[in-house]
Amino acid sequence: MKKWVKLAITSAAVLAFAAGCGNKAATDESGSASTDASKEEVTVKLGIIGADTDVWDDVKDRLQEEGINLEYVKFTEYSQPNSALASGDIDLNSFQHQYFLDNFNEEHGTDLVSIGNTVNAPLGIYSEKIKDISEIKDGDKVAIPNDVTNGGRALLLLQTAGLIKVDEAAKQAPTVSDITDNPKNLEIVELEASQTARALQDVTVSVINSGMAVDAGFVPKEDAIYLEPVDDTSRPYVNIIAARKEDEDNEVYKKVVAAYQTEETAKVIEETSKGSSIPAWETFGKK
Template identity: 60%
Template structure:
């Protein structure tokens, strides 16, 4: 009889150990289960998402921020299932990726619009750009086109209107200052400032380089009704667009609290656009 009792106790202890192991992802303080979701972001400055991460933790969601230093890898990682969602890109950038790679990435929530800017180490105003100067621009399809349209808005060049929002350097139809337009990887445009007269830099990369876009850009992209393709979005694989958990993360982002963090940390350089 004693032997049977010992066996019963041993079985209970073993079951307890297994139960503890099964709850390894739980909240130790409350005993509740947690769910980890991997979100891809670009750059080291991600205060709005850090704020959202804290809010989600109370609901048992562990939002893991996976940081990248370029704009190509996060979409590949998402498409291959290494991420659950990402938040770093404009809608037009995502569409170009889908077209080039045959993928079906889909936006499930708007975040901000971050105006593109022209920066310089030496010049204080766009009017100081002179003949034969070199201007660095991002080299991916959507950002190259956006940069060229920005240079056109600044009065430096003209591009073929038939190319819509995705012109390339070869589509420049007027270049009165004979500027050299040097396409570079987006992550290199800020680093190139020592070697060029000016550089068109994405807002996130500019902030990481120590700039405040609204103060330091010598020309900043205007935000108008036609800016929707340049709105940043939270993106998932097409099959996950109705995923309840992922849409809960969108809802956690699109709050007044997040808006306050964005306005404070970006100094107005990123503009919340959700309704």
């Protein structure tokens, strides 16, 4: 009987020890799961224009590894993403150059800032009717964007192409009324930037922003009959990632910029744009 009692006690102790180890293992596993669950994914809403997200898709995949979910909010008009950013409907946007942002802030009393350079995307002149800029004839119609910054940039491009001259006093923002010489009597048609590619059937040439041209199926470097040169005068037109002033030093947003400004992204930009867009942080600095 004493032997049986001792055996029973010993067996119970062994079972208790095993159960304790099992409970500890379960606790460890539960604790680990709890820790993993505590690593909640952060969502960043990014405002963009157009349908082309190839470059950002690559960035998005890498950000996912850091627990950052990049959510696209797509807009169709250039007037929309900054208003959405200022109101807090989105966290960042990436669609504009610095000059456009500066002008928007001045006109709307907002305080949006650039937190990182993305690409330089040269403006192009496109046509379905002619193959060379020299073929433009007297009285031909030319479509340009109707917003102040891109319209002014388009007029400066037409001047660089030798088609018109504009008043130097207008600097980076000439309007049609600032044209001082128009030897071919070109008819300048001002349209929403999103309509400039669609207008190609109705005009001889159209000045189209790079993103809109890509969405329309063009490869700027191959299909434009005249492409904006890239030099020191291009700096105001470097595309950027914008945020609200109070979020300028947000650590999560800094990670978004860092994930963009990488060699991996530069390769995707080269492949998807076929050399038409240039990684701006490599040429003009990160910010």
